[in-house]
Each structure stands twice: as structure tokens, then as C-alpha cells.
Amino acid sequence: MALVHIDALHKHFGSNHVLKGIDLDIEEGQVIALIGRSGSGKSTLLRTINGLESFDDGCIEVDGERIHPHETDLRALRQKVGMVFQQFNLFPHLTAGQNVILATRIVKKMPEQDAKDLAKAMLLKVGLQDKFDAYPDQLSGGQQQRVAIARALAMQPRVLLCDEITSALDPELVNEVLAVVKNLAAEGITLIMVTHEMRFAREVGDKLVFMYQGRIHESGDPQELFANPQTPELASFISSVM
Amino acid sequence: MNQIALSAILSNLLDGALWTIGLSLTAFVLGGIAGLALLFARIARNPVPRRLAQGYIEVFQGTPLLMQLFIIFFGGSMIGFEISPWAAAALGLTLFTSAYLGEIWRGCVESVPKGQWEASASLAMTHFEQMRYVILPQTLRIAIAPTVGFSVQVVKGTAVASIIGFVELSKTGSMLANATFQPFLVFGLVALGYFAICYPLSAYARILERKIHGSRAH
DSSP, X not given: OOSEEEEEEEEEETTEEEEEEEEEEEOTTOEEEEEOOTTXXXXXHHHHTTTSSOOSEEEEEETTEEEOTXXXXXXXXXXXXXXXXXTOOOOTTSOHHHHHHHHHHHTTOOOHHHHHHHHHHHHHHTTOGGGXXXXXXXXXXXXXXXXXXXXXXXXXXXXXXXXXXXXXSOHHHHHHHHHHHXXXXXXXXXXXXXXXXXXXXXXXXXXXXEEETTEEEEEEOHHHHHHSOSSHHHHHHHHHHO | OOOOOHHHHHHHHHHHHHHHHHHHHHHXXXXXXXXXXXXXXXXXXXXXXHHHHHHHHHHHHHSOHHHHHHHHHHHHHHTTOOOOHXXXXXXXXXXXXXXXXXXHHHHHHHTSOHHHHHHHHHTTOOHHHIIIIIIHHHHHHHHHHHHHXXXXXXXXXXXXXXXXXXXXXXXXXXXXHHXXXXXXXXXXXXXXXXXXXXXXXXXXXXXXXXXXXXXXXX
8 A cells, every 4th residue: 555645636726727637656665756847737736745735636645544625624634744845934933943843742742841852853863953042044044944854854744745945045055955855765754855956856766757737747767767758748858957 | 260270271181181091092902802803703714704804894994983983872872772982982992993903913914924824734733723823923023013003093093082072182172172262272282192192102113113124033
């Protein structure tokens, strides 16, 4: 049984049919790289997996938690799915440590000391153990994004979604974030990432999923697809970004 | 005849000013509580409270405060409620204040970036938890300056209560003007009284605004 199972997923934005029947199975421990041109539906697909976007038809199942079109109670699902955003979205009124602690306390009802220890461990994992008391605006973009990763990990999700997490960073800060993600992949965390970092996708990804006009146009082993794209659309996409 | 000493005028006006302050505080505190309830209704996900709150706000923002006071004061006695000028004024100004504060605060909540809602939602927080721990703490900082600024409008709004016979600063002024035949002096002093109450508030709002724009986000 796949950890994430997506079945015949359809979504419309008004008259715009953005997801046209997506089927995708993701096994535990896999690193999935979602690629494609802007407007191909890859971010929308990612956001439906934790309910930030609703969908019109089909179903999504994560670790036995099944959601149907227009579901409104998404709390159980969201406890299994963590998300890291392009714009970090740290809570600016809280320190890095408090950002990581907040949901573990109020959603998971973790005792205060446990939550604090966990937050320290998570910040250590992303290399920011000394920034526990720093506010987001005292951190660089790369550091903020690493805190955001620690915040998502502290909820112990089964899957971590990464939505173009390096796209808002200055070029010299991209690598520190990718290094953290690479470590997570090596630890066996299940990752689904929308990315423009093709080299990274090829190196770290277990499976590459190429979206084109609301459909999965091609998917498979990253090394193989990059070397040997089966469709002219993927070939032209690869040559335009590499 | 009519030789009312300046000291008597001043002491009467001071009494009136205290009633103005009392009425303003009452309207501001009660209106703030009701405004908070309106805010939650206004941003609820259920459309029913949202529309009810919107209707309420439109009625109170779309009619003159004077008419609202008349309706409460005279309407109350018509349907058998003997309502004192003080109670009518306090109720009318509370409703008026709540409609404006609710709307001011909604604007502040909406100025918090959408990413904050998404990040807190993806951490499995409920709507209430998102508001309580993520959105409102950020809103509070943004809301202080316009809220204090609006309190000036409440203070000036209390003058309207003089028309239904509530003896606050303006009403005291018109009674004194009639008794002394010195309307220019008396109303000049009345205006000074309002200014003395309002100026510190608006100056404070300005300081707060500068502080918030000039400082970091925490």
C-alpha cells in the first residue's frame, strides 16, 4: 500500500481545468520531484495533498487518511502532512524556537519541556541550534527557510511537501537549504517537492514527475528521464532549464 | 442679572466634560467588546454570521448617529421602554462604535499576509487557534494606531447626545450660553474642552503609528 495514493484527481479554477485526472502513488521514503512549466498544475497538485486547495473529483489518501472533494475537516490529514513554503511564512511575532514549538503545544498537546527539547533537536537538525531565540527578521532567508523546515518536522509528519522552497532565496543561500533537504532524504523522510533545481532533482530524487497542461505527462527514474526523455514536451522543458 | 462668574462657568463645563469622558469610555469599552464579536462574525467561514455582521455594519455606518439616537430614545419610549438620555446615548454610541471598530479591525486582520493563514493551517491548527496564536497577535500591532485614532471620533460623537437631553459638555455649554448671553466665550471654552480631550489621543495615535512603522515586526 502506497503511503500517498492519489486517484483520478480533478480540479477547476472557474472554467480553467487545472488538474485533469492525476493518478500518483508514492511509497514511504521516496523523494518525488515535481517539475514542469509554470501553470502546469504542479503547485496546485502539491497544495491539494494537505488541503490548501480543494478538488472537484477523485480522492487523496495519505497513510490511511482519505479525503474527498470539498472536505472541510482537514486536521487529521494535516497532522500527517507537513509543508514548507516558497515565502517561508514564519510567524514574525515569535522567535525561531517559538515558531517550532507553537503547533506541537497547541495541536499535539505536548508538555512544555518536551516541546522545547524537540524544538531544540529540530533546530539542531537544520544547523540552527544557536538561533533558538532569534526572531525571523534577524535571520537570513536561508536560515528562515531552515527554521520553517524544522517547524514542519517537529509535527512528525509522514510526508513533507516542499513548494519551490529555494525560489525566493538569493543564489548563495540556496545550497544551505538544499543540503538540509538532502539530509532529510538520506534519513528516509518521504518528500514531495516542486522544484526548479533540476540538478538537485536528478541527484536526490527517486522519482521525477513531469507535469504538462494539468496531467502527469511523464514520470520515472530521474537519471533516465533526464538522459532520455520519452516525449518532445519533456525534452524541450529539459533543454530550456538546463 | 446674569452675572455668572467665569469660575462658575468653568466648574460647570468641567462637570459636563467629565460626563463626556464617561460616555466616551463607556461607548469605547462596550463598543470594543461588541466590535470584537462583529470581527469574528465578519471573518467566519459560515456565511450566515458574515452577512448578518455586514448588514449591521452597513446600517450603522450608513445612517447618521443622530438618527440612531433618536430612534433608540423616542422609539424606546414608544414601545413602552422608559429609557433615560444617558442609557440611550450610551447604547447608541456603543452600537455606532462597534460597527466602526469591527470594520477597522477586519481590515487589520486582512492585512496579515495570506501565507500566515496557510502556514498555520498546514500545522493542523483550527480556525480559532490560527486567530488566537498567529493572526490576532500580528493584528494587534497594526490595529492600535487606527483604534486610538477612532477614539477621537467617539469623543466628538458624544456631542450628539446633547440633542436628546443628556447633559454632557455640549449641552452644558448651550445651557450656559443661554444663561450668560456669552455664547462666544462659552462655546469657545467648550471647543477647548474637546480639544483638550482629543488632542492627546490623536497625538498618541501618531506616536504609535511612527513606532510601529519604524520598528521591527515584534
